[in-house]
Amino acid sequence: MQRLNPAPRRAVLQRQQLLRFRGHSVTWLVPLLLLVTITVVDFNTTGRFRIVSWCVFVSAIAAALCGVWTTAAFAVLSLATYVGTDVVAAEQYKSGPSDFVLVAVGGVLSVLACELRVRGEQRLMHMMDVADTTRRTVLRPLPPSWGGLDHAAVYLAADAEARVGGDFYDVQPGPHGTRVLVGDVQGKGLGAVEAAAALLGTFREAAYHEADLAVVARRLETRMRRHRLHLGALGRSDGDRFATAVLVGFPQDDEGYVDLVGFGHEAPLAVGPDGSVRRLPQGDGLPLGLADLTGDPGPPPVRRVPLAPGETVLMVTDGVTEARDEQGCFYPLADRLARAVARDPRLAEPARLVRFVRDGTLRHCGGHLADDTTVFAVRRTARDTPVRGRSPS
Known part of the structure; x- marks a missing residue:
């Protein structure tokens, strides 16, 4: 049986240490709270004050804290939230397709950035494993x-x-x-x-x-x-x-x-x-x-x-x-x-x-x-x- 490389798992564990509750990672709460806040504020302010396009920041924050699939989920959720919020807005206050493209492209770029970040973490953890192995070889237990x-x-x-x-x-x-x-x-x-x-x-x-x-x-x-x-x-x-x-x-x-x-x-x-x-x-x-x-x-x-x-x-x-x-x-x-x-x-x-x-x-x-x-x-x-x-x- 081929032994799995422990570096990705250790990278994920290290990342999840940022925010934990009862032993479980809850880093996803940060972009979720931001998305909810943006939606609530947009619904409860005048039509002239539209911040629904700020949904682009949700996937960006998820890319910095969460894994690739979680970031992709927030990118889709942010786009759906934008569409739903913009549909019910008055015609004269709709943000239009330009902001839709902004949120969509921002989500795609966030997923790509998250993939690069996770790969970088995996490379770093692999280097740390090599350093630990070298240390155990030189300074044996x-x-x-x-x-x-x-x-x-x-x-x-x-x-x-x-x-x-x-x-x-x-x-x-x-x-x-x-x-x-x-x-x-x-x-x-x-x-x-x-x-x-x-x-x-x-x-x-x-x-x-x-x-x-x-x-x-x-x-x-x-x-x-x-x-x-x-x-x-x-x-x-x-x-x-x-x-x-x-x-x-x-x-x-x-x-x-x-x-x-x-x-x-x-x-x-x-x-x-x-x-x-x-x-x-x-x-x-x-x-x-x-x-x-x-x-x-x-x-x-x-x-x-x-x-x-x-x-x-x-x-x-x-x-x-x-x-x-x-x-x-x-x-x-x-x-x-x-x-x-x-x-x-x-x-x-x-x-x-x-x-x-x-x-x-x-x-x-x-x-x-x-x-x-x-x-x-x-x-x-x-x-x-x-x-x-x-x-x-």
């Missing part, structure tokens, strides 16, 4: 608790219509522990999405198979350089892209520590259930794709840092740290978070944490994001079961 980790994420694209940008994140469990990657590709647009997809594809394979987190880091660097070389060979002007990122490993052999590799990214924060907030090491690595500038092909060092039970690792992109208020001041994430967690230690829970940072960022910048924004929080679950032998995903 993650189970609420996966690989022994509880996590929560908020992703806000600076371009609300695009719905996807250069920020990326993922969680990959494997035989050697669970690894987390959060990053931000330089620039915007589809080129940034391509780079993010390339890095995530490499991360998902390397994080599962490689025992050494340094090797995972090295493969990410190599993938970014290969991506740049490919773009350069194509003659693309965006072949100089790079990406900042932070790679976190949750080893199975020692649950009191995490391994960190930084690629020029904002340092993660550790938020504890006791109300503490501390900054983890930022790392010495250059952004992905720029390691060859130093002439050193080796990966950045892996730092093993202690992580207390119940502590949540918070990672954000520069859409948070570089959010500005009306005075141009950056959002003081660490300070705001420390005060809030001190008041309510339950804020250390991943879901509460990302909501707090999201809401605080939006309030600080007045809802005007200058860059893609990602907030990602992760911590070990109370039942951290081994993932050894887990099938690849």
Whole structure:
């Protein structure tokens, strides 16, 4: 059975949200009330004041609010109303055939305009479906608790219509522990999405198979350089892209520590259930794709840092740290978070944490994001079961 395209249905649903009563669309009431008003006024005024020809506006308004068939029905109804009203009028006050042609032609044009509008809505909804599919492909949906980790994420694209940008994140469990990657590709647009997809594809394979987190880091660097070389060979002007990122490993052999590799990214924060907030090491690595500038092909060092039970690792992109208020001041994430967690230690829970940072960022910048924004929080679950032998995903 051929699957029907959901875009037309979604377009109709979106349009019907304009005016609803008890769950049903009543947008047709607007042109109907206008038609009734025109008829009543025309009948209850002197013969010198004829407004029956205004029926042409009824189908035009229906074209802006209703579907094609409803608009066609109002075009016919408006023409019938014109004829009926004009027939009973006194001979000296009849509007005549010229206004009849006006109402008739106006109705036809309204139906055509409505058809064009509906097709445009369908194309728009199809593009939104494509954007949603692209986003789910790049930022795949993650189970609420996966690989022994509880996590929560908020992703806000600076371009609300695009719905996807250069920020990326993922969680990959494997035989050697669970690894987390959060990053931000330089620039915007589809080129940034391509780079993010390339890095995530490499991360998902390397994080599962490689025992050494340094090797995972090295493969990410190599993938970014290969991506740049490919773009350069194509003659693309965006072949100089790079990406900042932070790679976190949750080893199975020692649950009191995490391994960190930084690629020029904002340092993660550790938020504890006791109300503490501390900054983890930022790392010495250059952004992905720029390691060859130093002439050193080796990966950045892996730092093993202690992580207390119940502590949540918070990672954000520069859409948070570089959010500005009306005075141009950056959002003081660490300070705001420390005060809030001190008041309510339950804020250390991943879901509460990302909501707090999201809401605080939006309030600080007045809802005007200058860059893609990602907030990602992760911590070990109370039942951290081994993932050894887990099938690849």
